[in-house]
Amino acid sequence: xxxxxxxxxxxxxxxxxxxxxxxxxxxxxxxxxxxxxxxxxxxxxxxxxxxxxxxxxxxxxxxxxxxxxxxxxxxxxxxxxxxxxxxxxxxxxxxxxxxxxxxxxxxxxxxxxxxxxxxxxxxxxxxxxxxxxxxxxxxxxxxxxxxxxxxxxxxxxxxxxxxxxxxxxxxxxxxxxxxxxxxxxxxxxxxxxxxxxxxxxxxxxxxxxxxxxxxxxxxxxxxxxxxxxxxxxxxxxxxxxxxxxxxxxxxxxxxxxxxxxxxxxxxxxxxxxxxxxxxxxxxxxxxxxxxxxxxxxxxxxxxxxxxxxxxxxxxxxxxxxxxxxxxxxxxxxxxxxxxxxxxxxxxxxxxxxxxxxxxxxxxxxxxxxxxxxxxxxxxxxxxxxxxxxxxxxxxxxxxxxxxxxxxxxxxxxxxxxxxxxxxxxxxxxxxxxxxxxxxxx
Numbered sequence: 055x056x057x058x059x060x061x062x063x064x065x066x067x068x069x070x071x072x073x074x075x076x077x078x079x080x081x082x083x084x085x086x087x088x089x090x091x092x093x094x095x096x097x098x099x100x101x102x103x104x105x106x107x108x109x110x111x112x113x114x115x116x117x118x119x120x121x122x123x124x125x126x127x128x129x130x131x132x133x134x135x136x137x138x139x140x141x142x143x144x145x146x147x148x149x150x151x152x153x154x155x156x157x158x159x160x161x162x163x164x165x166x167x168x169x170x171x172x173x174x175x176x177x178x179x180x181x182x183x184x185x186x187x188x189x190x191x192x193x194x195x196x197x198x199x200x201x202x203x204x205x206x207x208x209x210x211x212x213x214x215x216x217x218x219x220x221x222x223x224x225x226x227x228x229x230x231x232x233x234x235x236x237x238x239x240x241x242x243x244x245x246x247x248x249x250x251x252x253x254x255x256x257x258x259x260x261x262x263x264x265x266x267x268x269x270x271x272x273x274x275x276x277x278x279x280x281x282x283x284x285x286x287x288x289x290x291x292x293x294x295x296x297x298x299x300x301x302x303x304x305x306x307x308x309x310x311x312x313x314x315x316x317x318x319x320x321x322x323x324x325x326x327x328x329x330x331x332x333x334x335x336x337x338x339x340x341x342x343x344x345x346x347x348x349x350x351x352x353x354x355x356x357x358x359x360x361x362x363x364x365x366x367x368x369x370x371x372x373x374x375x376x377x378x379x380x381x382x383x384x385x386x387x388x389x390x391x392x393x394x395x396x397x398x399x400x401x402x403x404x405x406x407x408x409x410x411x412x413x414x415x416x417x418x419x420x421x422x423x424x425x426x427x428x429x430x431x432x433x434x435x436x437x438x439x440x441x442x443x444x445x446x447x448x449x450x451x452x453x454x455x456x457x458x459x460x461x462x463x464x465x466x467x468x469x470x471x472x473x474x475x476x477x478x479x480x481x482x483x484x485x486x487x488x489x490x491x492x493x494x495x
Contacts, residue, residue: 091219095210095341098226102233102256107326110249111319112392113241118188119394120310120319122246125192127303129203132174134295136204140166140277141211142291142343143284146426149215149344150351157270160212162280164272167208171201191247199254205272206257209264214344221267229260290428294435301439305446309458312447316397317455323391323398324405324459327379328372342416346424357421358481365417365470369410376406397455404459408466415470418477425484430476438469 107126111119144163148156175197182194206229213222236252265271281288310318342364349360379402387395415438422431442465449461 091223095214095219095223095226098223098230099210102226102230104326105230105233106237106249106253107322108390109237109241110246111323111326111394113244113249114246115393117316117319118246119322120316121188121192122249123318123322124189124306124310125196125246125250126322127299127306128178128193129196129200131296131299131303132171132178132200133204133207134299135174135292136167136170136207137211138292138295139170139281139284139288140164141208142295142423143287145211145215145343146287146347146423147284149347150217153216156212156216157268159280160215160268161270161273162276164205164208164212164270165274166277166280167204168201168272168274169277171204175200188246191245192250195247195250195254199251199257202254202258202261205261206264208272209261209268212268212270214341217344219341225260225264225267228263229256232256232259287426287428290432294428294432297436297439298442301443301446304443305458305462308443308447309450309455312450313454313458317450317458319394320397320401320455321405321459323394324401326391327398327402328375328405328409342420343423346420350424354484357424358477361417361421361477363417364420365414368413368416372406372410372413376402376410379406400456401459404456404463408459408463411463411466411470415466415473418470418473421477422473422480425480427476427480430480434469434473434476437472438465441465441468 107119110122114122140163144159148159177197178200179194179197182190182192182197184190185193206225209225210222213219213225233253233256236255237249240248240252306318306321309321346357346360346364350357384395384399387399391398419431419434422434442462445461445463445465446458447461449457449459451457453460
């Protein structure tokens with residue numbers, strides 16, 4: 055039940071044995087520790103996603119890789135539906151709370167994610183069976199594995215909300231270990247569907263391990279109550295998340311129609327080259343929103359600087375990685391991506407700029423999420439998604455695959471500017487009119 059007018063804070067106090075300066079240093083070390091586990095978890099997740107993409111690209115070629123990419127992007131849409139409804143509200147409202155309310159919220163949140171996976175998985179299964187051809191089996195198999203994929207992701211959110219990022223890292227590590235033999239078996243079968251099933255099987259093992267780690271059983275029957283209680287945030291986060299992943303999906307479909315399925319594979323290949331940063335952006339809310347919420351409760355005047363350091367650091371890292379990719383010899387690129395390398399290498403510069411722009415904007419996005427400014431973040435995301443889709447498809451119509459990549463790079467720069475303008479306005483409003491936080495016991 056939601057309680058209005060109550061504010062839960064964690065004041066930074068100093069005992070006689072601990073000076074204020076030492077208390078601040080202790081708090082900073084705690085933040086660094088939590089962020090370090092977050093980076094470690096994202097590294098594990100990045101390597102898993104990177105390994106899947108590389109293995110499929112090398113095993114099946116650019117056309118089949120394009121089919122796999124369509125299934126992957128569809129999973130991204132469904133994942134963002136589950137995050138918006140089930141796990142984003144958990145991170146915003148239950149980061150750093152006592153254990154009892156966290157456990158109750160995690161049980162209902164994970165149950166809601168499982169429900170979403172089952173419902174949308176059934177839709178994917180039916181669509182896949184109806185499509186047939188090359189694409190149909192991949193979508194049918196995606197429908198089968200969606201519940202496991204979404205439950206595994208829900209545990210990661212829950213662990214970061216509790217400040218136990220090491221458990222999220224261990225969970226992703228388990229999935230990565232199980233994925234190795236699963237990919238070997240899929241390669242022997244030699245189909246996109248087999249790789250989708252192998253990927254889902256590894257997630258199922260990790261999802262089961264998450265239940266053991268947390269000692270929590272997903273409460274599927276309590277999911278409707280969770281969705282009702284969190285609808286003030288969940289409904290807006292749902293639209294926000296789906297607009298982001300939906301724009302990516304529509305761009306992929308449109309690019310395939312304009313320039314062919316091979317173009318989708320080329321774009322996905324370029325994304326794989328920038329995989330560590332794309333995975334970090336996709337999982338941003340796992341670490342940064344929870345941490346921004348803590349900063350807001352403990353020292354709200356530092357939130358803007360925290361978000362700037364976060365976004366600027368990601369943008370700078372993406373630019374450095376892109377520069378390294380430009381210096382990489384062709385023989386190494388061909389060793390990594392096989393036949394996909396030639397077409398993907400032409401997109402490194404615009405893809406890097408696009409990721410850098412998105413990284414910069416993600417810092418402001420984390421701040422708006424921590425402020426629970428769902429209306430502002432929704433407006434930002436709708437604008438950014440419209441720019442992304444328009445730039446991606448408009449560029450494709452003018453100059454094919456390369457034009458699409460440059461269109462997306464320009465779109466992310468515009469979107470990032472809007473995110474920061476909205477965060478600045480939201481921070482000013484908060485300082486003028488502090489609003490009591492909403493907490494659910």
